[in-house]
Amino acid sequence: xxxxxxxxxxxxxxxxxxxxxxxxTKPRVAVLSAVHAxxxxxxxxxxxxxxxxxxxxxxxxxxxxxxxxxxxxxxRRIQPSGSVARYESRVGDNHHHVVCRSCGVVADVDCAVxxxxxxxxxxxxxxxxxxxxxxxxxxxxxxxxxxxx
Amino acid sequence: xxxxxxxxxxxxxxxxxxxxxxxxTKPRVAVLSAVHAxxxxxxxxxxxxxxxxxxxxxxxxxxxxxxxxxxxxxxRRIQPSGSVARYESRVGDNHHHVVCRSCGVVADVDCAVxxxxxxxxxxxxxxxxxxxxxxxxxxxxxxxxxxxx
DNA sequence: GGTTCTATCTTGACTGATTCCAGATAATGG
DNA sequence: CCATTATCTGGAATCAGTCAAGATAGAACC
Numbered sequence: 131x132x133x134x135x136x137x138x139x140x141x142x143x144x145x146x147x148x149x150x151x152x153x154x155t156k157p158r159v160a161v162l163s164a165v166h167a168x169x170x171x172x173x174x175x176x177x178x179x180x181x182x183x184x185x186x187x188x189x190x191x192x193x194x195x196x197x198x199x200x201x202x203x204x205x206r207r208i209q210p211s212g213s214v215a216r217y218e219s220r221v222g223d224n225h226h227h228v229v230c231r232s233c234g235v236v237a238d239v240d241c242a243v244x245x246x247x248x249x250x251x252x253x254x255x256x257x258x259x260x261x262x263x264x265x266x267x268x269x270x271x272x273x274x275x276x277x278x279x
Numbered sequence: 280x281x282x283x284x285x286x287x288x289x290x291x292x293x294x295x296x297x298x299x300x301x302x303x304t305k306p307r308v309a310v311l312s313a314v315h316a317x318x319x320x321x322x323x324x325x326x327x328x329x330x331x332x333x334x335x336x337x338x339x340x341x342x343x344x345x346x347x348x349x350x351x352x353x354x355r356r357i358q359p360s361g362s363v364a365r366y367e368s369r370v371g372d373n374h375h376h377v378v379c380r381s382c383g384v385v386a387d388v389d390c391a392v393x394x395x396x397x398x399x400x401x402x403x404x405x406x407x408x409x410x411x412x413x414x415x416x417x418x419x420x421x422x423x424x425x426x427x428x
Numbered sequence: 429g430g431t432t433c434t435a436t437c438t439t440g441a442c443t444g445a446t447t448c449c450a451g452a453t454a455a456t457g458g
Numbered sequence: 459c460c461a462t463t464a465t466c467t468g469g470a471a472t473c474a475g476t477c478a479a480g481a482t483a484g485a486a487c488c
Contacts, residue, residue, distance in 0.1 A: 153435065153484055173474075188438050193475070198436090211358040211412075214474065228406045237404040255386045257377045259417035267412060271405035302455055302464070322445080337467050342446070347465090363445065 138166055150202035157187050161195040165205045166219045170227075170236040173215060210236070210265055226264035232273035239266060287315055299351035306336050310344040314354045315368040319376075319385040322364055359385070359414055375413035381422035388415060 143162045147154045157180070164179035165171065171179070177192050196217060199205045203222075209215045210229045216236060228237045268274075292311045296303045306329065313328035314320065320328070326341050345366060348354045352371075358364045359378045365385060377386045417423075 155436065155484070157437075186438090190439080190476090191437050194436075207360070209360040211356065211364075215360075228404060228408060230406065237406065239403065254388060254415075254417075255377060256420035256423075257379065257386065257415070257417045258423045259377060259415045261416040263414045263416065265412045265414075266403075266406070266408045267410040268403075268406045268408035274405075274407045304455075304465070306466075335467090339447090339468080340466050343465075 138163075146204055150204055152198055152202055152204075155195075156184055157191040158195045158198065160184050160187070161192055162199060162204060162219075165196075165199070165217050169218050169220070169238075170208070170216045172213075173217075176217065208236070210234075226266065228266040228268060228270075230270035230273055231267055232269055235270050237270070287312075295353055299353055301347060301351055301353075304344075305333055306340040307344045307347065309333050309336070310341055311348060311353060311368075314345075314348070314366045318367050318369070318387075319357070319365045321362075322366075325366065357385070359383075375415065377415040377417060377419075379419035379422055380416055381418055384419050386419070 140159060140163070143159045143166075144154045146162065147158055152158065160180045160183045161176065163183075164176045168175055168179055173189075173192065173196065176196070177187075177189055180187055180192055196205065196207070200207045200217070205217050205219055206221045207215055207217055208227060210227070213229070213234055218238075220238065225238050225240050228239050229235075289308060289312070292308045292315075293303050295311065296307055301307065309329045309332045310325060312332075313325045317324055317328055322338075322341065322345065325345070326336075326338055329336055329341055345354065345356070349356045349366070354366050354368055355370045356364055356366055357376060359376070362378070362383055367387075369387065374387050374389050377388050378384075
């Protein structure tokens with residue numbers, strides 16, 4: 131979705147892993163594939179998706195794979211307040227998220243301010259800031275309609 | 280710190296509770312006091328602080344009080360990724376947080392962009408956005424010094 | 429292609445934060 | 459002061475995520 135218009139294939143995932151100096155294993159390829167197939171999915175959903183391909187994988191293997199992929203920068207972990215950890219495949223660009231207060235669904239948004247939005251705090255208290263993470267809270271179209279209509 | 284220059288007293292806390300149509304109970308006053316005394320404290324620290332006044336309170340009472348106070352808008356709950364829930368007494372203004380990647384300490388910052396920074400996303404996907412939450416990640420002065428010096 | 433090394437995977441138990449439940453208690457309005 | 463009803467207590471339960479030890483299987487080299 132971004133680097134190519136075609137859907138990523140298994141060999142694409144294998145190349146991604148090799149490119150990150152990670153061993154190519156079935157669980158990892160399946161986890162990477164699942165994160166690409168289910169954007170913003172939580173761990174449980176990812177485990178379910180992975181087990182459609184590999185019914186025998188342990189949840190531990192999925193957790194390990196997610197950690198390895200996150201550390202390598204192939205996936206990104208996000209965790210809005212009050213929600214479990216979620217993972218997404220869109221990495222490297224500067225985008226943020228909208229979270230629905232009602233149903234918890236997450237969507238991508240680009241910040242209006244520019245490339246490094248809000249990265250310069252008014253007073254940084256002496257901190258060395260390297261990233262600004264923005265979470266917008268509100269209601270998704272479905273929940274919004276349900277409440278007002 | 281903001282509405283008054285003096286340190287808030289017990290009767291101040293009681294008035295806050297009544298003003299929010301909440302019953303005035305010892306645990307609630309103590310919890311409210313603890314949140315004011317320990318900015319950005321996690322639940323465990325708050326429980327410890329509360330028990331210095333009321334050694335007998337159950338952790339459940341503290342959790343309930345924190346939820347009630349949060350729902351009433353008297354305290355604000357924040358939860359950076361990978362951290363437990365933290366609470367702060369500074370509410371109503373538009374400020375954000377810096378979190379140290381190394382030690383996890385949290386500090387307040389005002390956003391450089393203005394009053395409602397980044398509140399207008401480039402493409403809101405049809406969401407009705409009512410709040411933008413910003414978390415800056417980096418190193419606090421102490422951790423920064425330790426690593427570079 | 430075979431061998432060895434070592435990271436990865438499996439299984440299963442465990443932790444720690446938070447929530448649920450039922451009964452006892454206490455704050456509020458009259 | 460009494461009744462009503464939200465709140466508090468104590469303990470069990472849940473759930474995401476982690477830890478540990480042994481089994482397994484990529485990868486590099488011969």
